[in-house]
Amino acid sequence: xxxxxxxxxxxxxxxxxxxxxxxxxxxxxxxxxxxxxxxxxxxxxxxxxxxxxxxxxxxxxxxxxxxxxxxxxxxxxxxxxxxxxxxxxxxxxxxxxxxxxxxxxxxxxxxxxxxxxxxxxxxxxxxxxxxxxxxxxxxxxxxxxxxxxxxxxxxxxxxxxxxxxxxxxxxxxxxxxxxxxxxxxxxxxxxxxxxxxxxxxxxxxxxxxxxxxxxxxxxxxxxxxxxxxxxxxxxxxxxxxxxxxxxxxxxxxxxxxxxxxxxxxxxxxxxxxxxxxxxxxxxxxxxxxxxxxxxxxxxxxxxxxxxxxxxxxxxxxxxxxxxxxx
Amino acid sequence: xxxxxxxxxxxxxxxxxxxxxxxxxxxxxxxxxxxxxxxxxxxxxxxxxxxxxxxxxxxxxxxxxxxxxxxxxxxxxxxxxxxxxxxxxxxxxxxxxxxxxxxxxxxxxxxxxxxxxxxxxxxxxxxxxxxxxxxxxxxxxxxxxxxxxxxxxxxxxxxxxxxxxxxxxxxxxxxxxxxxxxxxxxxxxxxxxxxxxxxxxxxxxxxxxxxxxxxxxxxxxxxxxxxxxxxxxxxxxxxxxxxxxxxxxxxxxxxxxxxxxxxxxxxxxxxxxxxxxxxxxxxxxxxxxxxxxxxxxxxxxxxxxxxx
Amino acid sequence: xxxxxxxxxxxxxxxxxxxxxxxxxxxxxxxxxxxxxxxxxxxxxxxxxxxxxxxxxxxxxxxxxxxxxxxxxxxxxxxxxxxxxxxxxxxxxxxxxxxxxxxxxxxxxxxxxxxxxxxxxxxxxxxxxxxxxxxxxxxxxxxxxxxxxxxxxxxxxxxxxxxxxxxxxxxxxxxxxxxxxxxxxxxxxxxxxxxxxxxxxxxxxxxxxxxxxxxxxxxxxxxxxxxxxxxxxxxxxxxxxxxxxxxxxxxxxxxxxxxxxxxxxxxxxxxxxxxxxxxxxxxxxxxxxxxxxxxxxxxxxxxxxxxxxxxxxxxxxxxxxxxxxxxxxxxxxxxxxxxxxx
Numbered sequence: 001x002x003x004x005x006x007x008x009x010x011x012x013x014x015x016x017x018x019x020x021x022x023x024x025x026x027x028x029x030x031x032x033x034x035x036x037x038x039x040x041x042x043x044x045x046x047x048x049x050x051x052x053x054x055x056x057x058x059x060x061x062x063x064x065x066x067x068x069x070x071x072x073x074x075x076x077x078x079x080x081x082x083x084x085x086x087x088x089x090x091x092x093x094x095x096x097x098x099x100x101x102x103x104x105x106x107x108x109x110x111x112x113x114x115x116x117x118x119x120x121x122x123x124x125x126x127x128x129x130x131x132x133x134x135x136x137x138x139x140x141x142x143x144x145x146x147x148x149x150x151x152x153x154x155x156x157x158x159x160x161x162x163x164x165x166x167x168x169x170x171x172x173x174x175x176x177x178x179x180x181x182x183x184x185x186x187x188x189x190x191x192x193x194x195x196x197x198x199x200x201x202x203x204x205x206x207x208x209x210x211x212x213x214x215x216x217x218x219x220x221x222x223x224x225x226x227x228x229x230x231x232x233x234x235x236x237x238x239x240x241x242x243x244x245x246x247x248x249x250x251x252x253x254x255x256x257x258x259x260x261x262x263x264x265x266x267x268x269x270x271x272x273x274x275x276x277x278x279x280x281x282x283x284x285x286x287x288x289x290x291x292x293x294x295x296x297x298x299x300x301x302x303x304x305x306x307x308x309x310x311x312x313x314x315x316x317x318x319x320x321x322x323x324x325x326x
Numbered sequence: 327x328x329x330x331x332x333x334x335x336x337x338x339x340x341x342x343x344x345x346x347x348x349x350x351x352x353x354x355x356x357x358x359x360x361x362x363x364x365x366x367x368x369x370x371x372x373x374x375x376x377x378x379x380x381x382x383x384x385x386x387x388x389x390x391x392x393x394x395x396x397x398x399x400x401x402x403x404x405x406x407x408x409x410x411x412x413x414x415x416x417x418x419x420x421x422x423x424x425x426x427x428x429x430x431x432x433x434x435x436x437x438x439x440x441x442x443x444x445x446x447x448x449x450x451x452x453x454x455x456x457x458x459x460x461x462x463x464x465x466x467x468x469x470x471x472x473x474x475x476x477x478x479x480x481x482x483x484x485x486x487x488x489x490x491x492x493x494x495x496x497x498x499x500x501x502x503x504x505x506x507x508x509x510x511x512x513x514x515x516x517x518x519x520x521x522x523x524x525x526x527x528x529x530x531x532x533x534x535x536x537x538x539x540x541x542x543x544x545x546x547x548x549x550x551x552x553x554x555x556x557x558x559x560x561x562x563x564x565x566x567x568x569x570x571x572x573x574x575x576x577x578x579x580x581x582x583x584x585x586x587x588x589x590x591x592x593x594x595x596x597x598x599x600x601x602x603x604x605x606x607x608x609x610x611x612x613x614x615x616x617x618x619x620x621x622x623x624x625x626x627x628x629x630x631x632x633x634x
Numbered sequence: 635x636x637x638x639x640x641x642x643x644x645x646x647x648x649x650x651x652x653x654x655x656x657x658x659x660x661x662x663x664x665x666x667x668x669x670x671x672x673x674x675x676x677x678x679x680x681x682x683x684x685x686x687x688x689x690x691x692x693x694x695x696x697x698x699x700x701x702x703x704x705x706x707x708x709x710x711x712x713x714x715x716x717x718x719x720x721x722x723x724x725x726x727x728x729x730x731x732x733x734x735x736x737x738x739x740x741x742x743x744x745x746x747x748x749x750x751x752x753x754x755x756x757x758x759x760x761x762x763x764x765x766x767x768x769x770x771x772x773x774x775x776x777x778x779x780x781x782x783x784x785x786x787x788x789x790x791x792x793x794x795x796x797x798x799x800x801x802x803x804x805x806x807x808x809x810x811x812x813x814x815x816x817x818x819x820x821x822x823x824x825x826x827x828x829x830x831x832x833x834x835x836x837x838x839x840x841x842x843x844x845x846x847x848x849x850x851x852x853x854x855x856x857x858x859x860x861x862x863x864x865x866x867x868x869x870x871x872x873x874x875x876x877x878x879x880x881x882x883x884x885x886x887x888x889x890x891x892x893x894x895x896x897x898x899x900x901x902x903x904x905x906x907x908x909x910x911x912x913x914x915x916x917x918x919x920x921x922x923x924x925x926x927x928x929x930x931x932x933x934x935x936x937x938x939x940x941x942x943x944x945x946x947x948x949x950x951x952x953x954x955x956x957x958x959x960x961x962x963x964x965x966x967x968x969x970x971x972x973x974x975x976x
Contacts, residue, residue: 011443021444021449145579145580145582146583147536149537150572150576153555153559153564157567220693223741224622225693226742228727229732229735230727231759232755232758233758236754259443260530263448263534267541288455297448320789321789621693621694624690624696624698627647627699
């Protein structure tokens with residue numbers, strides 16, 4: 001339990017650090033970015049939005065830095081992330097609220113599938129060395145060196161087009177209204193297949209490689225020799241002894257790698273115009289919609305923290321040694 | 327010396343080094359040998375590969391082969407500079423944390439973990455989006471500053487285990503100065519870990535630079551492979567079936583990444599020989615098969631007993 | 635006495651082809667029913683390699699390059715362990731020959747309860763046994779080695795080093811094997827715990843009637859707990875004799891050296907002296923007797939010709955040393971090989 005509380009304290013601290021970072025980054029911009037934005041939009045930004053921009057960049061001279069910081073926290077705690085001006089007058093929180101489920105479902109499910117698939121193949125590659133599984137390694141190395149989004153482009157080029165089963169963009173057929181019904185759900189699933197496959201192929205190789213190396217390391221532990229000496233079946237030695245132990249560092253690696261994976265998956269959304277956070281982020285970037293960009297960064301960070309916490313729970317269940325301190 | 331020689335003899339590492347060498351060569355001479363100015367417009371719009379334009383042309387008639395060739399410099403420059411910055415930071419922070427321990431270690435470990443957990447690409451996006459007219463150097467700096475934490479963690483763990491070794495303990499007991507112990511006792515033993523961390527960061531930095539360029543965050547001072555892809559995507563290269571517009575850049579990235587990964591495999595196998603793929607041999611077992619090294623079932627050779 | 639395990643001309647290498655280094659050379663040794671056979675030598679003498687080699691448990695790059703290991707089951711024909719199929723070997727392991735490994739710290743799987751690790755042996759070897767019987771049998775084994783059965787659900791990290799080693803011994807006996815190989819079973823434990831556990835083991839042996847190969851670098855333990863002792867040096871057996879005989883009157887200078895590196899348990903006090911020098915490099919064995927560079931009594935033939943094991947007298951003991959040539963005329967005088975390289 002102590003271990004668990006420590007982890008929660010760490011995540012709270014990380015959330016605090018991310019929010020603080022979010023507060024300071026806009027304040028580092030030289031000059032008056034608001035004026036240039038107003039010039040860019042030529043009067044299309046409402047006065048209300050301009051006011052919130054001045055607050056965001058800390059150009060609101062009436063307040064000290066400290067009281068600005070306190071106000072920022074108050075806003076955040078009320079769930080107020082400012083106003084988006086690409087989707088004006090929608091508040092940032094609402095824009096994100098619409099995009100978030102798409103990303104969580106696509107990235108979440110795909111990442112978990114990728115982890116299990118890659119770990120499984122890694123067990124095979126690490127256990128049966130010198131067999132066909134060694135041939136997996138060059139292939140996986142190649143795929144882990146390709147940017148996710150490029151693989152997405154290739155997938156669109158090769159697999160979509162007139163008459164193809166796979167749609168090339170979007171999250172669902174235009175003309176449908178998001179709802180949990182028999183028209184929308186199959187359409188959403190069909191649209192998610194290709195982005196999911198892209199993410200899967202790009203990310204699975206990392207898991208294969210790390211699990212393979214852990215299996216090789218664990219295979220020379222004494223308890224593996226004991227398991228062989230006991231005359232246990234190959235299956236039991238490989239799974240219950242070797243893989244079961246090799247899994248532990250893989251699970252803690254899973255938590256740490258999430259931050260990296262999320263970056264790659266955002267780009268896949270962009271290529272497929274998938275209505276998630278990544279696609280929204282690039283739209284915000286093009287429009288220099290700073291409040292939206294910052295909101296997305298914050299929500300992504302917090303999602304990764306939550307996922308980390310879940311991985312910690314899994315680790316706790318898998319390793320009796322951490323469970324001990326009750 | 328012999329150990330170093332052995333590292334180069336590792337087939338994976340050697341292949342990786344040769345490919346990397348070719349890229350570095352292109353990074354240096356690319357702009358001089360490119361057949362066209364990569365930004366110059368031409369009359370052949372969106373043409374497929376031909377003898378005049380090896381990789382075809384863009385919507386403005388620009389030569390894609392020249393864009394890739396010229397862009398190599400930016401990619402290699404940003405990759406190596408960011409790798410250097412991140413590696414320096416990770417050595418400073420990781421070794422300090424591992425060696426000094428106590429409160430310093432706690433503080434530095436929390437710092438690395440925080441940076442590690444915050445998603446790197448989105449962080450880079452919000453930082454670079456605010457910078458106007460970022461140069462390659464600035465982009466490398468941002469990438470370097472956000473990607474040191476993984477290696478710092480690895481180095482901290484390695485330093486911790488080295489610090490407990492007898493010879494380090496002995497130096498400490500004999501009152502050797504801390505910086506001398508770190509430089510002469512610790513760092514030589516961390517070389518492989520640092521090298522593999524550096525190579526890993528270069529891969530990550532290259533992918534990050536290209537990712538940023540692809541979504542439009544790019545330096546004004548020229549081409550890189552991400553910029554090529556940015557224009558390909560923006561100009562609907564897919565819709566025009568202009569595969570030559572995005573395939574070469576992607577393969578260039580993939581080949582560079584593979585070369586760097588091969589170097590890292592070489593380093594890993596050099597450090598822990600167990601990771602090597604187990605090859606089969608010509609020798610026969612008692613049952614007539616080829617010998618396969620297997621944990622738990624030691625092979626039995628049927629070789630005739632020599633000399634007796 | 636009935637033999638139960640006969641090792642015949644066993645050769646074990648590390649590595650293949652040109653890079654092979656021979657760690658066990660032409661070792662022949664017989665374990666008799668009901669006896670405790672001690673195997674002693676410095677680290678690197680090949681004693682553990684021999685033990686792991688005869689059960690084919692040697693980790694890569696170890697390979698068995700020659701010889702036979704003949705096992706005599708309680709009923710049925712003797713067979714060569716080294717030519718068993720994978721499945722045959724799996725069935726043979728633990729049911730006929732169990733091993734207590736050195737370093738009990740890492741011998742238990744850290745993520746499973748000890749009950750799981752005790753019962754999975756039964757599951758593998760006696761699949762028809764009911765779960766209830768398996769649990770009862772595991773409890774019984776724990777009781778046998780002096781651990782309260784309510785520790786069944788403990789994880790290895792919750793047990794002390796001594797308890798973990800007892801669990802390992804209990805695990806080794808769970809299928810009532812004929813042979814138990816103990817590889818430095820107590821080196822990680824303190825002296826009191828060592829003797830307690832070994833004493834218990836010898837008592838169990840008398841009760842259950844298995845034979846033991848006891849491997850250690852600590853000759854004093856062997857003198858106390860074994861019937862017969864074989865001394866290994868440079869991958870070969872250099873002397874073999876009943877424990878009491880060896881203790882009283884070791885013939886090989888190496889055995890004498892080992893004996894004088896610990897204080898006498900009883901009887902007159904002897905001078906304590908270690909053996910100068912270090913064990914030979916297996917990749918570059920000295921010519922002739924591999925011990926001659928360190929031997930205080932080396933003379934002219936020692937650096938040229940390898941001595942073979944021979945009987946110096948009529949008692950049946952053997953020694954490979956030019957100081958004690960074979961009394962048996964049938965034995966060949968030695969092999970004229972300039973060096974032991976292969």
